């Protein structure tokens with residue numbers, strides 16, 4: 001294949017992703033505009049592990065209208081480049097650019113993202129680091145697409161980006177924060193629940209600035225988890241019996257509703273089923289798509 005340097009002409013830097021810089025680039029072979037993600041491997045000299053290459057190559061098969069197509073994986077001079085379709089902006093910037101997302105838009109976007117999650121989870125692909133920065137918005141089509149599915153499994157989840165930028169913990173599921181290593185698809189539902197609340201309210205649901213602060217921000221609203229609300233929680237590696245004991249809300253939907261006034265009762269009911277401690281009790285993408293909240297979606 002043509003060397004990545006000649007084939008893709010960088011136009012501008014569009015972001016600093018978890019694994020490396022993201023550029024807007026032009027594919028000199030097709031003339032298309034793409035997003036070029038440079039993946040920095042911590043041991044540059046050792047090259048990219050073949051497991052990562054295989055994992056990533058599998059992701060080229062993942063095709064769904066609400067997932068950013070991975071067009072190409074280019075590996076040269078021990079540098080890995082992921083080439084995606086270009087989409088005009090990410091959800092973080094979109095939310096910053098509008099005074100308020102209207103209720104129909106929030107419903108459409110969440111429905112689209114649940115379809116993407118359902119598709120990936122059925123193919124046993126977990127995102128692990130869902131956040132507004134890796135959800136892209138095509139404004140004209142009013143369509144969202146999730147980027148970076150599966151990268152966390154291939155490259156791991158660092159604490160800092162390669163430029164030592166702090167990785168946001170606001171969307172991280174409690175089982176990951178409590179050190180569970182075999183976490184699974186429910187982690188993405190928790191993240192999407194946090195994004196759902198943020199789209200409705202224009203304010204992050206749990207905005208911690210460290211792992212313990214993130215945990216305690218969740219505990220203050222959802223109560224400190226205990227065996228009766230989350231069987232097995234007390235055996236998780238980072239669970240401490242010395243955690244302060246905040247009370248468990250009797251009606252989580254009402255508790256969440258106190259902060260999220262721009263979500264209808266059905267929306268709050270769905271949100272409360274996504275923000276559930278026990279991963280086994282948390283609603284799945286498949287179940288969420290059947291929730292009455294989506295009944296009046298005309299599509």
Ligand SMILES: NS(=O)(=O)c1cc(-c2nc3ccccc3s2)cs1
Nearest residue numbers: 014035084086087088089090093147
């Ligand atoms: N940060 S931003 O200005 O909203 C912006 C982000 C992007 C894109 N980021 C990604 C990430 C991954 C795949 C495609 C794109 S397209 C284009 S503009």
